[in-house]
Amino acid sequence: MRQESAGRPSEARSRLLGTATRIFYTEGIHSVGIDRIVAEAQVTRATLYRHFSSKEDLVLAYLAEVDQATRAQVDDAVSHGLPAADTVQALSESIAQGIRSPGFRGCAFLNAAAEYSDPDHPVHQAVIVHRQWFLDTVTELLAGVGETPAEPAARHFVMLRDGAMAAGCLFDPDLICETFLRGVDGLLQAHAAPGRVKPI
Known part of the structure; x- marks a missing residue:
């Protein structure tokens, strides 16, 4: 998992993780794709991969x-x-x-x-x-x-x-x-x- 250089997670990372946490828990992990998480977190795929190297990293x-x-x-x-x-x-x-x-x-x-x-x-x-x-x-x-x-x-x-x-x-x-x-x-x-x- 990539760490934030300033010591605090960025707003985008927090939003991504919060969205993933909610959806993974309520709907399951395998059934949820990266595109769904990116869309609901309102960030780009590039932003997601800047904070998490893969879906597994996000999980x-x-x-x-x-x-x-x-x-x-x-x-x-x-x-x-x-x-x-x-x-x-x-x-x-x-x-x-x-x-x-x-x-x-x-x-x-x-x-x-x-x-x-x-x-x-x-x-x-x-x-x-x-x-x-x-x-x-x-x-x-x-x-x-x-x-x-x-x-x-x-x-x-x-x-x-x-x-x-x-x-x-x-x-x-x-x-x-x-x-x-x-x-x-x-x-x-x-x-x-x-x-x-x-x-x-």
Whole structure:
């Protein structure tokens, strides 16, 4: 990805990335061509290629934007300095809020992985890196909740999240989020040392 010499992205680059992010997420990546992005961003093809060397480069920038937003979501949950279990619950509430938001179309990374199944493709690799970071982060949080090994519980949490995000754009998001949050409560209760989490 090309970097801006002044340290801040140009207006054209921001417009291109914003347009691509919106369309890639709502309609899919392979179905959207460069001409569509250029037209909706109101820039020339030359301008696009001045900022992104290829469509793949633009896709990777889109995923980087989503990655940063997810990291900010986690940072916000952690920033309140709550006990670990409460932090996990706060993160879960934030995930549920996203599922309930207008225009929700599932997990951008799982969607991208479905379109780029080759494990050696840079887009697929970006998905793996993001998901490993998320698993590691949840594992670290859950290590502060209970005395049993945290990674199995973290994998359970990620599976709950993945299921909620897949179902949340197909069925009633309120019902899906209620099920997801109850699942997280049950996970925390099972993982926590006695007395650290109130019974459901």
